[in-house]
Amino acid sequence: MHKGESARLGRDLARMLKGGVIMDVVNAKQAKIAEQAGACAVMALERVPADIRAQGGVARMSDPKLIKEIRKAVSIPVMAKVRIGHSAEARILEALEIDFIDESEVLTPADPFDHIEKSTFKTPFVCGATNLGEALRRIHEGAAMIRTKGEAGTGNVIEAVRHWKIIRGEIEILKQMKPAALAAFAKREGVPTALVSQVRADQRLPVVTFVAGGIATPADAALLMALGAEGVFVGSGIFKAANPARVARAIVEATVHFADNEKLAAISEGLGEVMAGLEIDSLSTRLQERGW
Amino acid sequence: MTVGVLAVHGDFSEHRSVLASLDVESREIRTLEDLAPLTHLIIPGGESTVMGGFLERTGMGKRIQKRVAEGSLAVFGTCAGAILLTKKITGKLPPHSLKLLDATIERNAYGTQHQSFEASITVLVVRPKITVAFIRAPRFTKMGKSVSVLAKHNGDPILVRQGRILASTFHPEVTGETAIHALFLKL
Numbered sequence: 001m002h003k004g005e006s007a008r009l010g011r012d013l014a015r016m017l018k019g020g021v022i023m024d025v026v027n028a029k030q031a032k033i034a035e036q037a038g039a040c041a042v043m044a045l046e047r048v049p050a051d052i053r054a055q056g057g058v059a060r061m062s063d064p065k066l067i068k069e070i071r072k073a074v075s076i077p078v079m080a081k082v083r084i085g086h087s088a089e090a091r092i093l094e095a096l097e098i099d100f101i102d103e104s105e106v107l108t109p110a111d112p113f114d115h116i117e118k119s120t121f122k123t124p125f126v127c128g129a130t131n132l133g134e135a136l137r138r139i140h141e142g143a144a145m146i147r148t149k150g151e152a153g154t155g156n157v158i159e160a161v162r163h164w165k166i167i168r169g170e171i172e173i174l175k176q177m178k179p180a181a182l183a184a185f186a187k188r189e190g191v192p193t194a195l196v197s198q199v200r201a202d203q204r205l206p207v208v209t210f211v212a213g214g215i216a217t218p219a220d221a222a223l224l225m226a227l228g229a230e231g232v233f234v235g236s237g238i239f240k241a242a243n244p245a246r247v248a249r250a251i252v253e254a255t256v257h258f259a260d261n262e263k264l265a266a267i268s269e270g271l272g273e274v275m276a277g278l279e280i281d282s283l284s285t286r287l288q289e290r291g292w
Numbered sequence: 293m294t295v296g297v298l299a300v301h302g303d304f305s306e307h308r309s310v311l312a313s314l315d316v317e318s319r320e321i322r323t324l325e326d327l328a329p330l331t332h333l334i335i336p337g338g339e340s341t342v343m344g345g346f347l348e349r350t351g352m353g354k355r356i357q358k359r360v361a362e363g364s365l366a367v368f369g370t371c372a373g374a375i376l377l378t379k380k381i382t383g384k385l386p387p388h389s390l391k392l393l394d395a396t397i398e399r400n401a402y403g404t405q406h407q408s409f410e411a412s413i414t415v416l417v418v419r420p421k422i423t424v425a426f427i428r429a430p431r432f433t434k435m436g437k438s439v440s441v442l443a444k445h446n447g448d449p450i451l452v453r454q455g456r457i458l459a460s461t462f463h464p465e466v467t468g469e470t471a472i473h474a475l476f477l478k479l
């Protein structure tokens with residue numbers, strides 16, 4: 001299989017996930033709950049972001065044993081996280097033939113200079129972004145899918161909304177730009193002008209774009225879907241809730257029926273306690289500031 | 293003719309783009325009410341467990357079965373859609389099937405994303421060859437007598453038809469290929 005083909009196939013797999021919910025899981029049992037609740041993929045990691053935040057320490061790629069157990073437990077695609085710039089962790093996941101790699105700011109970054117050169121891998125990558133330039137740098141490096149960073153582990157949706165609106169707004173602004181301004185934008189952001197021109201013409205990123213970071217309720221998912229997001233990642237929001245299976249199912253249904261008020265009301269009723277959540281101003285570490 | 297694409301999850305917008313390039317209007321289908329006026333329904337690629345559970349919970353699965361039995365609805369499923377149409381599903385955690393295609397299909401039969409591939413295929417009555425993608429694809433392992441095979445790849449049936457039911461294990465929609473959709477609209 002040549003490089004162009006695996007790049008296209010990675011983008012195609014991302015298209016199959018659209019309109020779906022990708023859930024963080026830390027073991028095979030949680031993976032099964034997620035699949036039964038209607039997750040379109042699971043993200044294997046050692047600790048959910050809320051615990052990484054609370055416990056501190058360096059957060060790394062999961063043990064391959066755990067990833068294998070999770071894959072055995074489910075039939076949906078399995079994703080796993082690696083640290084920003086940690087191409088050796090990525091090579092380990094490539095050897096495990098994982099379906100998707102998330103080069104994630106939720107883990108402790110490994111390289112202060114470079115993100116992973118993703119186009120050299122057969123496994124597709126998803127990466128976080130807070131603005132258009134960052135999204136385009138990741139796509140230029142080979143990312144097959146983009147997600148907002150939001151602020152993981154907070155149960156607070158404001159940063160995901162911020163990043164989504166910034167990316168959308170910057171794409172919109174490209175329309176007004178003359179060729180010289182477009183070239184200057186591309187140069188400033190360190191991406192090819194042709195890529196910026198493509199985004200300007202299509203009025204969207206060339207890859208599927210999900211939202212992530214702080215989504216904790218069905219209404220949060222519906223809010224972002226109504227803003228045009230193509231799907232949702234939920235991290236701590238599910239397994240930090242009192243009734244994970246119920247909340248997981250409700251978020252899946254809200255992602256499908258985001259435009260239907262009556263359905264949303266029914267879906268949101270009686271879910272039990274959802275994750276507590278944190279104010280952004282109270283945080284000592286902002287995960288969204290990792291990567292560039 | 294009224295054409296709809298099940299828009300629960302998966303690559304429904306790619307199917308709609310293919311239909312648009314054939315100058316065919318289409319609508320997104322999420323409820324029983326949406327389903328009522330249709331003559332042609334496409335079940336897209338995605339995760340069959342997600343869409344299968346949805347069809348079961350909402351009663352849409354039963355309605356689709358009834359409409360097909362009456363002869364008032366043609367259905368085309370790609371990849372996950374093909375799985376949901378097939379009577380017998382093997383592999384881990386088989387989803388609820390609509391049992392509209394007399395065959396056996398194995399989910400995720402080729403392996404992980406590393407075994408996904410593109411291929412140039414020959415389809416009966418379609419010329420010339422077309423390029424399509426197989427993404428974590430299923431594989432038909434058994435066919436009933438009333439099922440006809442319209443295309444094969446490496447000996448495996450990849451496009452099959454039974455009456456007004458059409459199913460492909462590949463995705464013609466991601467490469468923008470229109471021939472299979474044109475074939476479906478004639479059913």
